[in-house]
Amino acid sequence: MSTTSQKHRDFVGEPMGDKSVMALSGIGGILGKKLEEQGFDKAYVVLGQFLLLKKDTEMFTDWLKDVSGANSRQAGSCAQCLKEWCDAFL
Amino acid sequence: MPMFVEDPANFSKSRLKSDLVAHNVKLPPAKSKKEVYVELHMQHIDQKKTVEFSSDEEVEEDEEDDMEGEDGENPGDAEMPDPSALTDDDLKAALLKHGVKAGPIVASTRFLYEKKLRKLLQSDGHHGQLNGAKNGMMYSDSEEEEEEENGEDNDAESSAEEENKETVEESDQADEESSQVKLCTQNGGFTYPQCFLPQMRRVQAGSQSVAANVYSSSSSSSSSSSQTFSITEMLKEMEGRRSLSTSANSERAFNGGNVQHHWSQSNRLDMPSVVNRTMKNQSLYYTPKAFPQEREMQEPVKDDFKHLFPAEITPSGIYATRRRPIKGAAGRPIQYMYPDTPVSPMTLQRRDVERRLVPVHIQILVFVTVTCLLYLIYVCVEDNTFSPIVSLLDNLNPGSNSGEALLHKTEAQDTPALSEWE
Numbered sequence: 100m101s102t103t104s105q106k107h108r109d110f111v112g113e114p115m116g117d118k119s120v121m122a123l124s125g126i127g128g129i130l131g132k133k134l135e136e137q138g139f140d141k142a143y144v145v146l147g148q149f150l151l152l153k154k155d156t157e158m159f160t161d162w163l164k165d166v167s168g169a170n171s172r173q174a175g176s177c178a179q180c181l182k183e184w185c186d187a188f189l
Numbered sequence: 190m191p192m193f194v195e196d197p198a199n200f201s202k203s204r205l206k207s208d209l210v211a212h213n214v215k216l217p218p219a220k221s222k223k224e225v226y227v228e229l230h231m232q233h234i235d236q237k238k239t240v241e242f243s244s245d246e247e248v249e250e251d252e253e254d255d256m257e258g259e260d261g262e263n264p265g266d267a268e269m270p271d272p273s274a275l276t277d278d279d280l281k282a283a284l285l286k287h288g289v290k291a292g293p294i295v296a297s298t299r300f301l302y303e304k305k306l307r308k309l310l311q312s313d314g315h316h317g318q319l320n321g322a323k324n325g326m327m328y329s330d331s332e333e334e335e336e337e338e339n340g341e342d343n344d345a346e347s348s349a350e351e352e353n354k355e356t357v358e359e360s361d362q363a364d365e366e367s368s369q370v371k372l373c374t375q376n377g378g379f380t381y382p383q384c385f386l387p388q389m390r391r392v393q394a395g396s397q398s399v400a401a402n403v404y405s406s407s408s409s410s411s412s413s414s415s416q417t418f419s420i421t422e423m424l425k426e427m428e429g430r431r432s433l434s435t436s437a438n439s440e441r442a443f444n445g446g447n448v449q450h451h452w453s454q455s456n457r458l459d460m461p462s463v464v465n466r467t468m469k470n471q472s473l474y475y476t477p478k479a480f481p482q483e484r485e486m487q488e489p490v491k492d493d494f495k496h497l498f499p500a501e502i503t504p505s506g507i508y509a510t511r512r513r514p515i516k517g518a519a520g521r522p523i524q525y526m527y528p529d530t531p532v533s534p535m536t537l538q539r540r541d542v543e544r545r546l547v548p549v550h551i552q553i554l555v556f557v558t559v560t561c562l563l564y565l566i567y568v569c570v571e572d573n574t575f576s577p578i579v580s581l582l583d584n585l586n587p588g589s590n591s592g593e594a595l596l597h598k599t600e601a602q603d604t605p606a607l608s609e610w611e
Contacts, residue, residue, distance in 0.1 A: 152298060152301065158301050162298075
């Protein structure tokens, strides 16, 4: 079983509903703020972007790095989190 | 980068936005329509482009012609080399050609797909090109012309040496790369970090081959006497290398006059890397020189140490020299001296008392003499005769009869004495 953080487990465990971007795994205070500035104020908007990229984690990580300045680890964690959420609920 | 006329209407909103930002144009409010962006784009940026174009019209027309020619010649390389100029549909089609099923190309996804297409084009460029040092179809427009120029130059040169060709090509390309860098940065704010990586590689590749040329020539000149490490030779080599860098060649005669010019060109760009390599190889060459020096160094060092070892050789091989006395507490004079054997106070008292008192032996002697004296006195009291001591002495003698006789006489004398008293 891969090491997943508590945040990851919390997010993937239930429908995201109206959760903030900060609830995503790998997205902390600073990155969350940057995303909000870009217009991605809710987790479902980021999910929308993920789905637009056809759930391609690689492209999503590239996008996230470009938009928010996340590093590889953070972006990868977020992508993985969203992917698992999609697998569970979509 | 924009080598041909672009229609801003084909751009995505994000692209227009970034272009405006790059040209320091104030952005309209965030939720305004694309048309607004297009208008602004056309106003500000196209004006600038016309200014640029007016000075370079002929060149760009030639380039456009070349572009079309290239398209005809190389359909497989790239339909339209600049992904950012493609429409959304074209971009999607290009990606599909490379086997990538792209999702909807929207404002937010556009940039990513352009990036992806660029990557794919680059990888195609790698495989398609014969020359291994070439990177990036994104540079193919200008580069292919340069290649033609280089080809002409190479044919014109009479020198048959491949080294020169390589240096010419690479030095020219290095110059043009530097100009392309400037163009890259001007390109609407899209700074592609990938730009720089291939250039870096090329510069390094150029410098490597350049450096290789240096050392191949230098090694060939010194191949005859490469074994000996004479100082004069090393100085010559070092001077040779220095002269190359300063373009006053000792190897001018060797390579012909062509290299010198190119050295000066390439050195401007490759100086740091070449200097590094010269430094490295200088250090390599220094080591043999250092050996005799080191040997000399080691010998006096050994001599210094030998005097510390004792002349005798112990069986265990362990040498122990007397330790120097420690300065400090050990050096000070003894303030308080302890007795050798620890003695308790009671024993000390006893010893004092015993000194004052009479010793036991003497006491026993005195006792014996006193008892003897007392016994003599008793005998004298018992026997009134004036010679009791004599009788005692006689008694002591083995002849005891005379003693008894004396006793009888005395008794007889005593009895008449006693009778006389009555």
